[in-house]
Amino acid sequence: MASPPLEDGLPDRRILAAASLAGADRVYAMGGAQAIAALSLGTESVGRADVxxxxxxxxxxxxKKQLFGEVGIDFVAGPTDVLVIADAAADPDLVAADLxxxxxxxxxxxxxxxxxSRLFAQSVSSAVDRRLAVLSTAATARVSLDAGGVLLVYATIEEAVRTADRIAPEHLELHLADAGALxxxxxNFGSLxxxxxxAEAFGDYSAGINHTLPTSGSARFTGGLSVRHFLKTVTTLRGTEGSGYDxxxxxxxxxxxxxxLAAHEASAKARTSVTRPGTGQN
Structure with missing residues (x-):
């Protein structure tokens, strides 16, 4: 595992504690693009990783994007995102809190x-303003909302579903009375x-579901980080005499x-004589 060092030269001790609980047997005090390069290519002190x-x-x-091929990666993650779908029964303040x-x-x-509805959008906007007024991270949140915050009114829930699938959000929240049925x-989503x-915050920290998820619409074709990223699919072939072989x-x-491709054809044709199964010999 790699994690950036703090002033004492070590990763955050809470990170180290979590790594110990997870069974990590090696921790590198490094981060950023240089950590990706070191892990991908190897150095005198950092072993080369496969993934x-x-x-x-x-x-x-x-x-990660530039070094893909030298090393396997999960995916290229862009800025994090959330899409909340709410109906008239939803609580505008909860929607604002999650945004x-x-x-x-x-x-x-x-x-x-x-x-x-527009009225619901106005209620969410007002709740966002109230929460921003007392939020310690308001400076960052306000820049984010000014740059890319969106409240979009849908005509039908079917339209909302189609819109969500086009956006393919990293996090998709359903603040709907019949959320389970819908x-x-x-x-298309990273996590639903x-x-x-x-709350998405539960997914981030404590509910046990994945927190490393596809962003920038890539949920259209991939899911989040999982055990499958540490597995590979391989194939094997054995030929035995019979009509299927022929x-x-x-x-x-x-x-x-x-x-x-004449050599390919010749290679296949050379198997025309009957061979002893598993030996490749006449």
């Missing part, structure tokens, strides 16, 4: 909501928070001929 995963700032994301919880991450964070209609009690050989010959 590098986890979140970071835009420089970390750029380094601000996203906006305070950094100025590039994107906090957006789909709401049922949840299967959504396809079903019902107003399911059909596969003949098909390979025809396809090779069509592609103009």
């Amino acid at each position: 590098v995963v986890g979140p970071g700032n835009k420089y970390v994301a750029s380094a 601000l919880a996203q906006a305070e991450h950094d100025p590039d964070a994107r906090a957006r909501a789909l709401v049922p 949840a299967p209609a959504f396809r 928070f079903i019902g107003s009690r399911a 059909a596969a050989r003949d098909a390979a010959m025809r396809i090779a001929r069509a592609e103009g």
